[in-house]
Amino acid sequence: MTTSLYWLTSDLRLDDNPALVRAAQADSLICVYCIDQRWFKPHRYHVSSMGTHRWRFLRQSLDTMAEQLRIRGQFLQIRYGLPEQQLAELIRRHKVQRLICSRQIASDELRILKFLSQHFPELIIEQVDTATLFDTGSFDISLETLRKGFTPYRKQVETLSVPEPLQAPGSLPRAPLQVVPDQSLPDWIPKRYQQSGSGSADFIGGENAASEHLEAYFNSDLPSDYKNVRDQLDDWENSSRLSPWLAAGCLSPRRITKRLLRYEQQKGANESSYWLYFELLWREYFHWLALAQKDSLFQLKGLRSRPPHACLHPERYRKWCHGNTPWPLVNACMRQLQATGYLSNRGRQIAASCFVNELGMDWRYGAAWFEHMLIDFDVASNWGNWQYIAGVGVDPRGGRHFDLAAQASKFDVDGMYVRRWAPHTPDSALDSVDAADWPIG
Numbered sequence: 001m002t003t004s005l006y007w008l009t010s011d012l013r014l015d016d017n018p019a020l021v022r023a024a025q026a027d028s029l030i031c032v033y034c035i036d037q038r039w040f041k042p043h044r045y046h047v048s049s050m051g052t053h054r055w056r057f058l059r060q061s062l063d064t065m066a067e068q069l070r071i072r073g074q075f076l077q078i079r080y081g082l083p084e085q086q087l088a089e090l091i092r093r094h095k096v097q098r099l100i101c102s103r104q105i106a107s108d109e110l111r112i113l114k115f116l117s118q119h120f121p122e123l124i125i126e127q128v129d130t131a132t133l134f135d136t137g138s139f140d141i142s143l144e145t146l147r148k149g150f151t152p153y154r155k156q157v158e159t160l161s162v163p164e165p166l167q168a169p170g171s172l173p174r175a176p177l178q179v180v181p182d183q184s185l186p187d188w189i190p191k192r193y194q195q196s197g198s199g200s201a202d203f204i205g206g207e208n209a210a211s212e213h214l215e216a217y218f219n220s221d222l223p224s225d226y227k228n229v230r231d232q233l234d235d236w237e238n239s240s241r242l243s244p245w246l247a248a249g250c251l252s253p254r255r256i257t258k259r260l261l262r263y264e265q266q267k268g269a270n271e272s273s274y275w276l277y278f279e280l281l282w283r284e285y286f287h288w289l290a291l292a293q294k295d296s297l298f299q300l301k302g303l304r305s306r307p308p309h310a311c312l313h314p315e316r317y318r319k320w321c322h323g324n325t326p327w328p329l330v331n332a333c334m335r336q337l338q339a340t341g342y343l344s345n346r347g348r349q350i351a352a353s354c355f356v357n358e359l360g361m362d363w364r365y366g367a368a369w370f371e372h373m374l375i376d377f378d379v380a381s382n383w384g385n386w387q388y389i390a391g392v393g394v395d396p397r398g399g400r401h402f403d404l405a406a407q408a409s410k411f412d413v414d415g416m417y418v419r420r421w422a423p424h425t426p427d428s429a430l431d432s433v434d435a436a437d438w439p440i441g
């Protein structure tokens with residue numbers, strides 16, 4: 001009798017989930033999701049990884065996943081604590097022979113897998129590609145090749161056809177025991193997370209909401225205009241808004257691509273519809289890059305040989321985070337992010353460029369704030385895009401410096417965006433100057 005353990009991470013779906021299909025090849029199956037205690041503790045960048053927007057979305061996604069598994073005679077265990085301990089306990093108790101999970105790219109999760117392989121040398125650990133269009137091994141994903149830039153990579157993968165998405169399994173092996181779920185949250189989850197309620201109706205976590213949103217988007221004509229409007233700062237309809245579901249794994253990129261192809265067959269392909277695929281390839285590029293570059297994703301120097309000049313200035317940092325800088329456009333971006341957990345790609349670029357260039361700060365503090373705030377946080381896309389803007393990633397132009405006045409006059413012509421999100425921006429200087437700070441005489 002074989003017992004497999006499926007460790008769910010950013011793959012909260014049944015549809016097109018090759019890890020679940022692989023895990024189901026067993027007599028008995030344990031499905032577990034671990035809420036990591038470390039997500040809620042402020043780390044070296046003085047903020048915790050998990051923010052309330054993403055937490056709400058995650059809880060909704062887990063509820064849907066638990067219900068989908070229940071319908072198929074399975075059970076989702078949600079465990080709180082340190083994943084390495086939680087998983088080790090299950091492996092020991094149920095004499096688990098195989099652990100299956102999605103391919104991990106972040107160092108924390110890779111350390112968990114290393115811990116398990118050291119403590120259970122007999123355990124077979126299988127990492128499965130669930131977050132990408134293509135599998136590892138379909139093409140060259142070495143750092144050396146990826147460093148050549150996005151365009152050579154894109155040309156390589158555009159010759160490949162995207163594999164068909166898998167159907168959700170109709171039934172699954174039984175769990176070894178039925179554990180009564182404990183719904184109470186541990187006290188290391190701060191109170192404000194427990195009260196985060198149902199939140200904004202814009203993004204509802206879970207596979208069902210994901211497929212409803214996918215259908216609504218592709219039943220409209222919006223994809224045919226995507227490229228023309230994707231750079232706008234606000235408005236639900238300017239881009240696909242698929243990112244939170246992609247990041248939590250409620251939706252697979254293969255399913256999106258399949259739906260996009262159907263759209264093109266029905267309504268015709270154009271540059272805009274192609275551009276959606278182009279952006280999915282960017283997402284994928286950052287994913288492979290993160291996998292290849294390992295810990296340098298989180299280092300100040302990134303892929304460069306020397307770190308850039310950067311400082312840590314707490315007052316500037318606070319002002320940027322809360323939208324109190326001298327730049328109304330940046331303030332509007334930061335306040336929208338804080339209020340909703342979402343920011344357009346243009347808004348993210350503007351806020352990140354200001355952080356790196358006008359504020360001269362260590363880019364990793366900005367990336368960590370985004371990680372905490374974003375409802376669609378994805379380690380590869382977030383840290384990779386930050387590196388790109390800070391000039392320590394793969395950008396052949398060596399970083400991006402956006403002219404904030406020019407951005408405002410181009411993307412917020414009538415000032416509507418600033419009026420909506422930061423109507424009462426204080427007229428503050430970037431740094432407070434106090435005579436007492438200066439030596440006298």
Ligand SMILES: Cc1cc2nc3c(=O)[nH]c(=O)nc-3n(C[C@H](O)[C@H](O)[C@H](O)COP(=O)(O)OP(=O)(O)OC[C@H]3O[C@@H](n4cnc5c(N)ncnc54)[C@H](O)[C@@H]3O)c2cc1C
Pocket residue numbers: 230239240241242243244246247276279280282283284286343344345346348349352370374376377378379381382383385386389
């Ligand atoms: C500083 C910075 C941080 C970012 N952090 C994240 C993050 O944590 N999570 C995240 O999903 N995206 C991140 N992005 C990328 C991008 O801003 C978002 O994916 C996009 O705004 C999400 O909205 P959408 O789904 O409507 O995108 P659309 O414009 O509709 O694009 C469709 C999909 O393509 C992918 N995509 C689009 N642009 C990018 C890009 N520049 N890089 C990678 N993938 C892209 C996303 O999966 C997106 O859902 C970041 C960008 C910047 C500049």
